[in-house]
Amino acid sequence: MISIRTRTYQTQTKPDTVFARLHLDVEKVTTLVNPWAANVTDDTTKPWVGKIDRSDGKFEMLETNASLLPVRILEGNFFDLFVRGEVTSDHDGNASIIDVRYSLGLQGTLTFLLAYLFTMGLAFIFIGKNDWDGLRGLIPLLLVFDVIPTLLLIVQLNRIENKVMELLGVM
Numbered sequence: 001m002i003s004i005r006t007r008t009y010q011t012q013t014k015p016d017t018v019f020a021r022l023h024l025d026v027e028k029v030t031t032l033v034n035p036w037a038a039n040v041t042d043d044t045t046k047p048w049v050g051k052i053d054r055s056d057g058k059f060e061m062l063e064t065n066a067s068l069l070p071v072r073i074l075e076g077n078f079f080d081l082f083v084r085g086e087v088t089s090d091h092d093g094n095a096s097i098i099d100v101r102y103s104l105g106l107q108g109t110l111t112f113l114l115a116y117l118f119t120m121g122l123a124f125i126f127i128g129k130n131d132w133d134g135l136r137g138l139i140p141l142l143l144v145f146d147v148i149p150t151l152l153l154i155v156q157l158n159r160i161e162n163k164v165m166e167l168l169g170v171m
Contacts, residue, residue, distance in 0.1 A: 001082060001103035001109065002109065003101040003102065004102055004103060004104055004153075004157070005101070005102040005161070006099070006100070006101050006102075007099075007100045007161065008097065008098070008100075009097075009100065009165065009168060009170040010090075010096070010097055011095060011096045011098065011168065011169055011170055012095050013095070013096055013169055014095075014096060015057060015087045015088065015089050015096045017169070018098065018169065019052065019054045019087065021167060021168065022050075022052050022061075022167065025046055025047055026048040026049065026052060026059070026061050027050070028049075028050070028052060029050065029051065032050060032060065032061075032062045047064060048062065048167070049061065049062055049064055050062060050083075057086055057087045058084070058085065058087075059083075059084070059086075059087070060082065060083070060084045061082075061083050062080060062081070062083070063077060063081070063160065063163075076155070076156055076159060077156065078149075078152045078156055079105060079108035079152075079153055080104070080105030080108060081104060081105070081160050082102070082103040082105060083101075083102055083103075083160065084101045084103065085098055085099060085100040085101065085168075086099045098168055098170070102160065102161065104153070111149070112150075112153075115146055116146060118145070119138065119142050119145060119146055122138055122141075126138065
């Protein structure tokens, strides 16, 4: 998956403390998403599901979703955002450096790719035919299928980033 945002955080806590915080709120699973039902994670009371490898200093997690119903959308989870990170200690060993990458899931990536390619393809066709009225008519399509989902992704990404910073003890 392609990273859509990368952040580096520094904390004054040791890497063991960061992983202890992760173990409190992340349910360990073998796979993040159920392959039989898209976008459904394991059913748990914890806010995150993921894989934590303390020996390698890496983690991978996803916000929980145990429902196929639109309840997930009402909570602001429009897309699957995977959070991958690596925790290393600084040169003194008393602080941690956390590199975090936020990635969009496969379904979201394909949706955005198709939406942008479709509207760009139509725009090139209209420009090639000198059909400026058709190009002007493409603006509502562009707003609905490209701009609004992109804004929703940015809002969700900012919300997830704040949750991750709180989970890791960066704030």
